[in-house]
Amino acid sequence: MRNKILAKKALFIIVEVFILSISILLIFIFWNEYKDQQAKLKWPVATARITNWKIRHGDKFHQVIYEGVLDIQSGSYLFNLRRGNAEWKKGIGWAPKKDDPKEGDSLIIRYNPAYPTEAVRENVPSDKFIFLGLGIFLFVIALILSIIFLKPAAFRMNRHDRNKKIFKANDSTIK
Structure with a gap:
């Protein structure tokens, strides 16, 4: 038992x-x-002010290397990015090489591992x-x-x- x-x-x-x-x-x-x-730290599409930028010419797109302050408003988050890499986008489509980025143009920000804390984190699905x-x-x-x-x-x-x-x-x- x-x-x-x-x-x-x-x-x-x-x-x-x-x-x-x-x-x-x-x-x-x-x-x-x-x-x-x-860890992926994806960036949103943002309309922002570009200060002190220079262009790195790629095969298909301009790449903007920006310095200074870039304010990105994404939902309720506001981020100040001092330095990093961004692919420049004008309007809906990608900007052709002949166009230059101007203040107020849209940027698709790419993840820069050197500044992980300044990235916009997406919500977990x-x-x-x-x-x-x-x-x-x-x-x-x-x-x-x-x-x-x-x-x-x-x-x-x-x-x-x-x-x-x-x-x-x-x-x-x-x-």
Whole structure:
């Protein structure tokens, strides 16, 4: 009888460790996706003032190497970029080589690894939060199951002790 109880507890512990490992794995997957997203640091298309720029001629497009202050308004974020690389875009299409960038022209800002803190980070796609939610959900389920089935010492009372207390109470009331 005791061996069956121990076997059930051992099986439960194995199942709980499995659930906990899956939940931790899911949270880890989310964290890696989140970090990868943060590392990409994509820049928005922005209309901004160009100061102290020079052009690097590429095969197809101008590339503006800008210095000074460039204010980019993206949603509720305002960033001051002091230096970096940008591909210049005029209107909707790419600017032909014969056109020069002017103040107020649109820029597509490219990630510059030298200034990672000044980049606009995109939000993590909502499907990545499924990993986080599922991981936390499984973790909580495993925690609840451990409290219910393993019954830590704080929550359990030995049946023999419980019977002794009942008999003591009955003895005192009889006398």
